[in-house]
Amino acid sequence: MELSWIDKLRIAAVAALGIIVIGILAWPLAAPEDPMLPVRAWSISPSGTMVLLALAFAAGFASYFIAWPHGREIGILAVPFGLAVWAGRSGPMRALTQGHMEPREREALLHSLRFEPVYWLLIVTAGFAGVLVAQYVRSILTEPVDVIPKKRHLDPNACIHGLFALLVAVLVGHFFVGVFAQDLIASDNIVAAQPAVGQILFAVIGAFAVSAFAVKKFFNLSYLWPAIASVFVIGFAEVVYGRAEVVRRFAEMRPATFFPHSVCAILPVQLVALGALGSVLGYWLAIRYEYWRKHGSAG
Secondary structure (H helix, E strand, C coil), X not given: CCCCHHHHHHHHHHHHHHHHHHHHHCHXXXXXCCCCCCCCHHHCCHHHHHHHHHHHHHHHHHHHHHCCCCHHHHHHHHHHHXXXXXXXXXXXXXXXXXXXXXXXXXXXXXXXXXXHHHHHHHHHHHHHHHHXXXXXXXXXXXXXXCCCCCCCCCCHHHHHHHHHHHHHHHHHHHHHHHHHCCCCXXXXXXXXXXXXXXXXXXXXHHHHHHHHHHHHHHHCCCCHHHHHHHHHHHHHHHHXXXXXXXXXXXXXXXCCCEECCHHHHCCHHHHHHHHHHHHHHHHHHHHHHHHHHHHHHHC
C-alpha cells in the first residue's frame, strides 16, 4: 500500500498552496513587531482574523480540487502546512517567560495560553470546512441527488467512545511530547530547557502521530480526535505543572529558559498546527499497518 508518484505530487501541491497562502502571504497578519517574540493569537486583530479564516477556507476549498480524487484526504493538510511555517518562524516560548519574571506575571502568562489553542484549531477547521464545501459542490455538480437525506440521530455510545478516545489522545500526546521534545535536562530536578525549533517540529508531529495511531488502532476513529486533543494538551500540562507554588519556584529559582515540562515550552500554534499534521500521519500509518498485517501475513 505505497503512495503513487501522482499522490506524492498532490500532497506536495497542497503543501505548497498552504505554505504560500497561509505561511507566506498571510504572515503579516500575525508577525510580531519584535521578530524574536512568539506568534500569539491575541496579537491578530479581529479584521485580520476574518481575513485569515477566509484564506484558510479558500485554501481548503482549492486543495480539494488540486488533490482530487483524494481531495478529502489530502486537502485538509493545506492549512496545517501553512501554520507550520508560522510555527517555525515564531520566536520561542522563552522570549515570553523572560519578559514575565515575577511569579504573578508568570501565572498570568500560563493562564493566557490556556485557551489560545482553540483559536488555532478554528483556523484549521476553516480549512477543513473549505474541503467539505468543495466536496459538496462537486457532488452537486456531478451527482445530483433528488432524495433528501435522512436525519442522523446522535448516538450516546458513540459520544462516550469519542470522549474516551479524546482522553487517550491527550494523555498519549502529552506523554510523547515530553519524551521527544528533549533539549537539555537539569539532572538535579529533571527540568527541561527550551527545545530548538527543529526539535519541536519533530516532537509534536511524532507525538500526535503516535496518538492518532493509538486512536485508530484501539477506537477505530479518525485523525479528528487527536487533532482536537491538541487543544487540551496545554491545559492538561497547566493543571499538572502550573500550580502556583511550582510557578513561583521556577520564577524565583530558575532561569526563564527552564520549564517544568517540555509542553510548557511549546507555543499553542506549534501544538495545533504540527499536531494536526501528526494526527493525519499517524492515522494513515495505522491504516497501512492494518493493511500490512492482513496482506503481508497472508503473503
